[in-house]
Amino acid sequence: MARNAHDHVHEMHRGASLEHAARESLEKAGEQWTEMRAAVFTALAGFSRPASAYDIAEAVGAARGRRVAANSIYRILDLFVASNLALRVESANAYVANTHPGCRHDCIFLVCDSCGQVTHIDDEHLSNGVRAAAEKARFAPVRPVIEVRGRCANCVAKGEQSPPPQA
Template identity: 70%
Template sequence: MASLHHHQEPHGEDLARAAQDALERSGEQWTTMRAHIFAALAGFDKPASAYDIAEAVSKAEGRRVAANSVYRILDLFVAANLARRVESSNAYIANAHPDCLHDCIFLVCDTCGQTTHLDDDRITNGVRSAAEKAGFAPERPVIEVRGKCAECDAAS
């Protein structure tokens, strides 16, 4: 069993193509609106809310896009492993490796909002195992650590 693992992370058009391929393999269509929402999401350097994404798409498209529409598409993206939801911030990040299914750990800086994504199967498998021992059937562990990133910690 791998513990820490690393990925080749596509960017730009390669990431959009990987997301499109993954969504289509799941039986869904890659529509123009879904492409615009994914592009906006992938363009943020920090987790983005549905309202942030709706605003970015609205500006790019020159027409108003409702946050409710964005939420529905983000839910689809999360279900298809194209995006991850940072629960404590009610925000989303593009999944840079949509073909890899695993649980994520997020380190969230309370000062600047930067969120770092870690893959450590030892930790997430331990959480799953503890839940199972307690008679619980885990479906999607959410592990978030809030604190200060190295830059903000050094600045204080």
């Protein structure tokens, strides 16, 4: 795949490698990797699609054998987003584990309206363009998030239709 001068290569993590990278990144930021934070990250990383705080609370509760309040999960997810361990899919109010937590970048999501799958892509040229446009408008961007709604390749191939847009 050709890369432009603005792109860089990400070290993608999975499984135990992802949890190790997340822990290392959080501790490097001066935060503690507690048992509860580890449980939340493990649950989040275990989802194949974006997960809500309620989904994560249910998974953590099932793993621990006791109910976990969603507000506790939200606090941890806020920390994870601020620390770059998780990415928030704004339009779905859901989260995905960042598979390269040591790399700061803007979020570009492709959101399938048919199956709910979210693909995170990196395009620093596009991200830099959005930041430049914001700055030109005398706006100081903090965290640009771009979400493209549509259908993924699998759903297109199956002929699945997107639900009608909500008003």
